Amino acid sequence: MNPNDLPSPWVLARRAARMNPSVIREILKVTERPGIISFAGGLPSPATFPVGEFATASARVLQQDGPAALQYAASEGFAPLREKVAAMLPWPVDPGQVLITTGSQQALDLVAKVLVDPGSRVLVETPTYLGALQAFATQEPEIVGVHGDDEGVLPDDLRAKAAGARFLYLLPNFQNPTGRTMSEARRAGLAELATELRLPLVEDNPYGDLWFDQPPPLPLSARRPDHCVYLGSFSKVLAPGLRLGFLVAPAPLYPKLLQAKQAADLHSPGFDQRMAAQVVAGDFLDRHVPRIRALYRSQRDAMVAALQRETGGLGVEWNVPGGGMFLWARLPPGLNALELLPRAVEAGVAFVPGAAFHAGDSEDGQALRTLRLSFVTASAAEIDRGIATLAATIRQAAGA
Known part of the structure; x- marks a missing residue:
């Protein structure tokens, strides 16, 4: 018998079956492709690191x-x-x-x-x-x-x-x-x-x-x-x-x-x-953190402005966070963020589908319409291009 045909000697613990790869980490692998504008990762801006x-x-x-x-x-x-x-x-x-x-x-x-x-x-x-x-x-x-x-x-x-x-x-x-x-x-x-x-x-x-x-x-x-x-x-x-x-x-x-x-x-x-x-x-933090706030606020404002400009008439909804790193958006009825993601990546932009953040199935499948957009690692110009690309992808998927 070929030793490679023998059953594995490793028996996994029951808890190991409940371990799953991070959806975000898997998406980040895709976003490493040249030319992708990523709104996916929850990464702080390296411009804020006090090197x-x-x-x-x-x-x-x-x-x-x-x-x-x-x-x-x-x-x-x-x-x-x-x-x-x-x-x-x-x-x-x-x-x-x-x-x-x-x-x-x-x-x-x-x-x-x-x-x-x-x-x-x-x-x-x-x-x-x-x-x-x-x-x-x-x-x-x-x-x-x-x-x-x-x-x-x-x-x-x-x-x-x-x-x-x-x-x-x-x-x-x-x-x-x-x-x-x-x-x-x-x-x-x-x-x-x-x-x-x-x-x-x-x-x-x-x-x-x-x-x-x-x-x-x-x-x-x-x-x-x-x-x-x-x-x-x-x-x-x-x-x-x-x-x-x-x-x-x-x-x-x-x-x-x-x-x-x-x-x-x-x-x-x-x-x-x-x-x-x-x-x-x-x-130090009293001087350093306000600089981070100012940068992130400008990037949030750029993303909100781009969404207002690019998604008019598409039925996309979003919040305006008062801080942090993320904006939460909802696609119009009939669209699925998980299905939209490959199209968006192919076009050159990435996000995280909202379903990944739910402990179980969302009522009425509402989670499938949601997506998380991180605004802190992209420049204002990249945000403008990325949101325009995302809006075009949504428009194409909706047949608008």
Whole structure:
């Protein structure tokens, strides 16, 4: 018998069957083709990366603390960076509640490992961040989508689905993928309702600093800190290549999250943490983040103007986000974003179909008409060309 004909000796764990490739990562492979204008990736603009500051910080860290920076480190994270995170948050946080993670994606994984059993119920917004769905799915939960409107999660739908849920996962600020922000009134009501239902919240806030006109309301975690896990990231305000994020957890939960972190990777890169601590010391972020906001606001305005100019009469709808990196659009009835994508890529533009961000099938197939457009990595000229190409593709598909 040919050894190549033998059955594989590898037996996959049941959880592996629930692991799926990221739709966005697969689309990004296509967008690497020359000439493609991509609105698909959730990538910060490289124009915002403080390269010079990191060059200086790298040299200083190696000169002042090189051996320690290159050695194994504490699983909790570099103490000065944890202290800076605690000081940045808009409610009293003890640095001992802060855990530095290898990107906020790892924080999602740790939360899932510690709080989710096979078959247990996890609530998410509809739609929600695709990476969270991937992180939660490995623990084999029942993921249930909670419907919302322009103000956020609908309280009545949450109440109807909350029984037995381990937590509700939320992105209240400039949500990925919709760009919407939960209103102050909805946050206040949701905090009260979650307390009544004894429902823990996992609040993910990677985009909250990227506001354009006014800052978002106070986080839910500030309203009931003992019942929330708060997730943040340095990827959007410094650089994603550092792979540095953090979580803030109530004292009773923190030790188990720390143990899960130790089992996963011992600690996040100590050298990167020391560099980040050097860069964010003082008032650097107070000067740097407004520049990011100004750039992203101009790009958002360019995309909205292009949509208004190019899609007139096509029945395309979209929101105007008050911050963040994404705009959410809806195609006219009869069109399907999944089917439109290959046509658009062939014409030279890419987006992410909205169905990828739903925990389950959307009612009446509405998810199939939606798409996410990222406006932060394309220039104004590229946005103009890309939206014109997308509109022409939609017009052709609709037979208009």
